[in-house]
Amino acid sequence: MSTLTRVRQAYARIEAADRPEIWIDLRPREEVEAEASAVDARVAAGEHLPLAGRLFAAKGNIDVEGLPTTAGCPAYAYAPEEDAPVVARLRAAGALVLGTTNLDQFATGLVGTRSPHGAVRNAHDPSRVSGGSSSGSAVAVALGIVDFALGTDTAGSGRVPAAFNGIVGLKPTRGLVPTTGVVPACASIDCVTVFARTLQEAEQALTHMASPPDRALPPLPQRAPGPWRIAVPPLADLGELDEGWAEAHAAAAGRLADAGAEVRSIDLAPFTEAAAMLYEGAFVAERYTAVGSFVDKLIAEGGAGLDPTVAAIITRARDIPAHRLFADQARLAALRARALAELADADALLLPTAPGHPTLAQVAADPLGANARLGRFTNSTNLFDLAAVAVPAGEVNGLPFGVMLIGPAFTDERLARIARVLEPETRVAVVGAHLSGQPLNPQLLALGARLERTTATAPVYRLHALRTDPPKPGLVHVGEGGAAIETEVWRLPAEGLGRLLTALPRPMALGSVELADGGRVPGFLCEPGALTGTEDITEYGGWRTYATRRQGQRA
Structure with a gap:
């Protein structure tokens, strides 16, 4: 499908959805269509644009050239001279931005109702909040x-909305994605995040958004051999949850255990104690540093367009004494040391993304209390300099239920690999004996797998014929000097992939396979050390062609 066609369909969906509160500003349709036609022409001319045809939106506190940046406050609006780097990188890869989206004003809130543009209603139940900011x-x-779509996350804003709307939210390690061109909330801990309907789509976007680390990589905890180790707090540590949420969280932990993970207990106290400090302590003063003088000025002029709850939070932070910040920093350091000690050599902490899903009426009745409850599990993540991914984990009473996996800084890829187990279905890319009609294909069929499509890898791989029984190839990433290799993408239950990996013999290993369209899918790769003395069969373009010609030569 052409990019132009996808753009036209998107604008038709915008009209059909009749959700004007989603947007602050939409780009003119004719402008986006012209850009789409240009992308199609570049692809037709042979240019490699890995995100060609992908459409995205940017939160209204992120600069998009040609649209005002308002942070949800019309009086604050300014005209950016260029895209924020994160937007520019996505557009350079062929993606098209449709517009800027509504948010809790100045990214202050987890509810999605604190905006002069109106409360953003939940995608599944319009009587409930969508989550914010x-x-x-x-x-x-x-x-x-x-x-x-792009979001930001200081206290959980890239994760709570994902959980409430049944989608994926990636909150990368702080600094992995640049925040230049983003209106700060708390500049020292703000993160730009990505939402998508699948983990694969979110990871692909994040790949193009990320920069080399802006700091020296800390030494990660040494991981002893063995299965994934998942820390799960006792039910009593989770506090009050909505009806059915404790059981749904336990079921998610059970799915990880069924896939071979080792589930262990953890004391959640340092995490929840730090979470309470984000707004109740001195750290909220950084929000005043960001926009406080503007808010004071606007209040003096009558406060038009200011959300009263947001204004109260920001102005109250003006008078926090400096000595309290130093005391809170010392306490936070102690809590972080306790938290990391609790995690020990665990690969991830599994938590519900939020303790419940309030209605619009409940938030209106208690705006501060309802919001504070939603941050119980998310507020501490950036304070502790951790990475996180929020993924759907089923439904409770007909509404989405989501969980988070949280881990040390720069374990983003590890968290995503673990999260794939929680996806209702996952994909696997095969290039050899698991292809349709090949000897090991029955293993996939027995796991309930079904063929999604036949495609090819990106031209960055070499294929070798291994000396195994039955014969199979080894796919190895080489970068420059590689070629496109015929590939099948299969869909199968996540637990099926876990069982498949359990039986995977060396030198095969699961890795991320880059496809011709720029997407990435888990797939079977080969340890480079096993290729010594093997035949390079890349010139055949795929295992099936090689095997057919080899069989013909023998005949």
């Missing part, structure tokens, strides 16, 4: 208007 971005993805 990245509310519009999450709902635009959940309704299928865009493929992915």
